[in-house]
Amino acid sequence: MREVAVIGIGVTKFGELWDKSYRELAIEAGLLAMKDAKISSEDIDAMYLGNMSAGRLVEQEHVGALAADYAGLVTRNVPSTRIEAADASGGLAFRHGYLAVASGMHDIVVVGGAEKMTDANDMQVVETLASSSDVEWEAFFGGTLPALFAMMARRHMHEYGTTKAQLASVAVKNHKHGMKNPNAQFRNEIKVDAVVKATMVADPLGLFDCSPLSDGAAAVILCPLDKAKKYTDKPVKVIGSGQASDMLALHDRKSLTSISSTVAAAKRAFEQAKKKPSDIDVAELHDSYTIAEIISIEDLGFSKPGEAAKGVENGEFSLGGRLPINTSGGLKARGHPLGATGVAQVVEIVHQLRGTAGERQVKDAKVGLTHNLGGTGGTAVVHIFERA
Amino acid sequence: MAGVRFWREIQSRYNLVGVKCGNCGTIDFPPRPLCLKCHRESVGKMEPYQLSGLGEVVSYTIVHDAPKHLSMQVPYVLAIIKMEEGPSLTGQILDMDPKDVKIGMKVRATLRRVSEESPSGVIYYGYKFVPL
Numbered sequence: 001m002r003e004v005a006v007i008g009i010g011v012t013k014f015g016e017l018w019d020k021s022y023r024e025l026a027i028e029a030g031l032l033a034m035k036d037a038k039i040s041s042e043d044i045d046a047m048y049l050g051n052m053s054a055g056r057l058v059e060q061e062h063v064g065a066l067a068a069d070y071a072g073l074v075t076r077n078v079p080s081t082r083i084e085a086a087d088a089s090g091g092l093a094f095r096h097g098y099l100a101v102a103s104g105m106h107d108i109v110v111v112g113g114a115e116k117m118t119d120a121n122d123m124q125v126v127e128t129l130a131s132s133s134d135v136e137w138e139a140f141f142g143g144t145l146p147a148l149f150a151m152m153a154r155r156h157m158h159e160y161g162t163t164k165a166q167l168a169s170v171a172v173k174n175h176k177h178g179m180k181n182p183n184a185q186f187r188n189e190i191k192v193d194a195v196v197k198a199t200m201v202a203d204p205l206g207l208f209d210c211s212p213l214s215d216g217a218a219a220v221i222l223c224p225l226d227k228a229k230k231y232t233d234k235p236v237k238v239i240g241s242g243q244a245s246d247m248l249a250l251h252d253r254k255s256l257t258s259i260s261s262t263v264a265a266a267k268r269a270f271e272q273a274k275k276k277p278s279d280i281d282v283a284e285l286h287d288s289y290t291i292a293e294i295i296s297i298e299d300l301g302f303s304k305p306g307e308a309a310k311g312v313e314n315g316e317f318s319l320g321g322r323l324p325i326n327t328s329g330g331l332k333a334r335g336h337p338l339g340a341t342g343v344a345q346v347v348e349i350v351h352q353l354r355g356t357a358g359e360r361q362v363k364d365a366k367v368g369l370t371h372n373l374g375g376t377g378g379t380a381v382v383h384i385f386e387r388a
Numbered sequence: 389m390a391g392v393r394f395w396r397e398i399q400s401r402y403n404l405v406g407v408k409c410g411n412c413g414t415i416d417f418p419p420r421p422l423c424l425k426c427h428r429e430s431v432g433k434m435e436p437y438q439l440s441g442l443g444e445v446v447s448y449t450i451v452h453d454a455p456k457h458l459s460m461q462v463p464y465v466l467a468i469i470k471m472e473e474g475p476s477l478t479g480q481i482l483d484m485d486p487k488d489v490k491i492g493m494k495v496r497a498t499l500r501r502v503s504e505e506s507p508s509g510v511i512y513y514g515y516k517f518v519p520l
Binding site for chain 2: 123126127130136137138139140141142143144146147150151152154155158199200201202203204205249250251252256
């Protein structure tokens with residue numbers, strides 16, 4: 001296996017981007033990443049594209065070919081692969097790009113993630129999100145995605161005494177971080193009280209416990225580490241890549257307060273990287289719902305089980321705290337265009353390790369982690385990065 | 389969902405028919421082709437097994453925002469129920485005030501209308517739960 005580096009990053013604005021189509025977003029992110037790596041489309045050997053549900057949301061399948069076409073890669077018949085694992089599609093596309101370079105099969109790989117959610121109506125989106133659960137045995141009986149996370153939240157409250165205000169403090173923190181990210185969908189402060197009193201979606205989760213519907217795209221360029229200096233002064237090494245599965249239906253899991261795919265993916269990534277949780281300086285976690293960030297902090301080993309909520313409330317995971325989490329604003333404030341999210345997380349960590357995160361820079365960050373979940377955690381993808 | 393897609397699951401959705409592994413005796417619901425403990429040893433040995441319908445609430449939520457086919461029912465209580473035979477499943481709890489639902493509460497399954505395709509379309513039935 002060769003060592004792999006990220007040499008280029010690009011991300012679009014996230015939000016309700018009425019004037020931009022799916023293909024425009026995907027290409028915009030890819031061109032930004034190529035410009036950042038100072039390469040042209042002739043340099044690219046392969047493309048991997050994370051996308052959850054273009055078929056439902058914009059009625060277009062085969063988006064791997066679409067992106068290769070509009071990116072101009074098609075004139076050299078560059079292989080382009082769409083990767084799907086619900087909203088872990090982006091993180092998983094990144095892993096496949098990483099594996100392609102590490103294996104020696106390809107030298108320069110572009111990994112994109114793109115989703116266009118606002119062309120569909122709200123009902124279609126609710127059903128699309130629910131399709132990441134077990135459709136026959138959860139969604140059929142009324143299981144929406146927020147309802148499933150709400151049952152994890154209720155159980156976490158029952159076992160550990162976690163409060164609604166503590167859940168809210170995740171959203172408050174991530175909004176505060178998002179204010180410092182020019183590409184974030186929400187750049188406004190919110191208060192705990194407003195989150196707690198927001199319209200109920202699935203009790204105990206209210207509207208502000210949920211990430212928004214978003215359009216957006218992100219892209220990164222990968223190459224072998226020994227060639228990275230040719231393209232950038234600040235390559236960022238990929239030092240660990242872990243992926244794992246869990247039971248698709250939440251009710252089949254041994255625990256509702258821990259996601260075993262996260263635990264397994266993290267173990268694999270930490271072992272490969274020869275790092276431990278305390279080595280991480282900055283992390284992007286999958287806060288599709290506030291409870292998801294709480295559980296993920298515990299599953300990744302950043303807090304003991306039952307202690308993450310208190311930690312978030314006390315500022316341990318805010319900028320300036322012991323481990324800043326979701327400096328980009330996370331899924332909650334940066335936005336959550338499903339298949340784009342995992343790649344956008346990588347973009348943020350590369351910014352942090354290059355020292356180019358602006359107002360939200362974590363001082364002297366050397367090691368960073370990304371964590372991307374599909375649905376309620378049937379798939380988890382964890383990557384660890386280090387300043388080269 | 390097309391009608392035939394629903395018909396395939398009728399035994400499980402109407403009568404709570406799951407499977408029992410002929411190798412180790414583990415009961416699972418809904419039916420799966422392989423036992424998660426015995427893997428290859430269980431091939432061809434998974435027998436139909438009907439659950440009693442008795443179980444207890446592991447967790448629950450009150451759903452206020454639902455897809456179209458369930459929008460007439462909001463707010464509804466959705467729960468994960470651990471059945472007395474071992475497996476857990478997801479279903480609605482009804483015939484009680486949502487405020488009174490508790491973790492650990494005993495419930496039993498009952499056959500109810502789950503949703504319908506359209507006002508004049510196919511009606512889907514399945515299990516829901518009521519307090520014991």
